[in-house]
Amino acid sequence: MLRLRASPPVLTSVFKRQVHIGFRKMGSIADSYPDPIPIAVIGGTGLQSLPGFTPVASLKPTTPWGAPSSPITVLHHTSGDGRPIPVAFLSRHGLHHEIAPHEVPARANIAALRSLGVRTIIAFSAVGSLQEAIKPRDFVIPDQIIDRTKGIRPFTFFEGGMVGHVGFADPFDEGVAKVVRKCGHSLEGDGVRLHDKGTVVCMEGPQFSTRAESNMYRAWGGSVINMSALPEAKLAKEAEIAYQMICMSTDYDCWHVSEGDVTVEMVMGNMKANSENARRFVGAVLDELSKDEHKDLVAAKHLEGQMKFAGSITGAAGRSEEAKKKLGWLFPGYFE
Numbered sequence: 001m002l003r004l005r006a007s008p009p010v011l012t013s014v015f016k017r018q019v020h021i022g023f024r025k026m027g028s029i030a031d032s033y034p035d036p037i038p039i040a041v042i043g044g045t046g047l048q049s050l051p052g053f054t055p056v057a058s059l060k061p062t063t064p065w066g067a068p069s070s071p072i073t074v075l076h077h078t079s080g081d082g083r084p085i086p087v088a089f090l091s092r093h094g095l096h097h098e099i100a101p102h103e104v105p106a107r108a109n110i111a112a113l114r115s116l117g118v119r120t121i122i123a124f125s126a127v128g129s130l131q132e133a134i135k136p137r138d139f140v141i142p143d144q145i146i147d148r149t150k151g152i153r154p155f156t157f158f159e160g161g162m163v164g165h166v167g168f169a170d171p172f173d174e175g176v177a178k179v180v181r182k183c184g185h186s187l188e189g190d191g192v193r194l195h196d197k198g199t200v201v202c203m204e205g206p207q208f209s210t211r212a213e214s215n216m217y218r219a220w221g222g223s224v225i226n227m228s229a230l231p232e233a234k235l236a237k238e239a240e241i242a243y244q245m246i247c248m249s250t251d252y253d254c255w256h257v258s259e260g261d262v263t264v265e266m267v268m269g270n271m272k273a274n275s276e277n278a279r280r281f282v283g284a285v286l287d288e289l290s291k292d293e294h295k296d297l298v299a300a301k302h303l304e305g306q307m308k309f310a311g312s313i314t315g316a317a318g319r320s321e322e323a324k325k326k327l328g329w330l331f332p333g334y335f336e
């Protein structure tokens with residue numbers, strides 16, 4: 001059965017004030033948020049929360065594709081001019097890293113974020129390095145992906161009676177990437193090392209690669225490897241959301257002749273040691289994105305409406321009721 005959208009209620013300013021007073025007085029946070037939230041951060045391994053920002057609400061939306069990986073925390077970030085900017089934070093592997101890469105409910109995550117108003121996602125990922133020059137704890141802003149998932153993860157919203165084809169030549173958003181790179185470079189020399197481009201190989205996992213695979217990915221031109229860029233990036237593209245991943249290298253996978261093979265301990269150790277840099281990096285990106293000059297970029301105006309056409313290949317007579325309902329939930333008004 002299709003669940004109804006948990007759309008944020010339209011609140012009067014008096015009620016908005018009561019909500020704010022309410023969570024301050026009771027020491028707990030609200031379970032709804034009155035305004036659209038344009039930016040989201042998806043945290044990956046070792047980044048299950050975003051310390052340093054003020055949590056103001058914890059949302060538990062449901063979608064036609066199920067529930068997201070974790071409650072969505074609404075954080076207030078103070079912009080340069082003192083305005084509180086809401087940011088949605090979602091933990092990809094759950095609050096305690098209980099969801100394996102192939103189990104991440106990526107459709108529910110992306111659909112829930114879109115329903116809250118999100119049009120820009122900054123996604124974090126712990127990655128193995130496939131290149132000598134990308135050292136553990138370096139950041140990489142990838143611009144390409146090689147898909148090595150095995151087709152076992154649901155990877156599209158368009159199925160079961162409505163077909164949609166979206167361009168995926170550039171899986172990440174170049175406009176958002178430019179802002180992210182600028183912010184990363186502004187922190188360089190202060191503990192942050194940044195690589196402007198890179199190809200992320202997304203493997204199925206949850207086991208790490210064999211040495212033969214690792215060497216093959218290097219020969220293919222892969223820069224880094226993870227288990228989570230897909231289908232997240234594909235679904236964000238279908239949902240008309242500007243999506244950019246920030247990768248943090250945690251190991252040299254298993255190709256390196258003198259460095260030890262990747263272990264979870266290695267990944268977590270490097271993530272923990274560099275988490276303050278990751279937090280500063282996100283803070284700088286949010287500061288910059290909240291400037292008025294990036295308003296249209298953050299609202300992903302350049303993507304708006306693309307699925308209306310990409311998804312109308314199926315003639316009205318051929319559309320199933322279920323697909324219409326689901327896609328109508330994701331894109332109100334697009335396919336009526």
Ligand SMILES: CSC[C@H]1O[C@H](OP(=O)(O)O)[C@H](O)[C@@H]1O
Binds near residue numbers: 205226
């Ligand atoms: C714990 S190592 C493998 C794990 O780390 C990465 O997670 P995420 O991308 O969510 O930061 C990688 O993709 C794997 O899921």
Ligand SMILES: Nc1ncnc2[nH]cnc12
Binds near residue numbers: 128250252254267
């Ligand atoms: N070596 C590796 N392979 C796949 N995912 C990773 N995440 C962090 N290190 C990784």
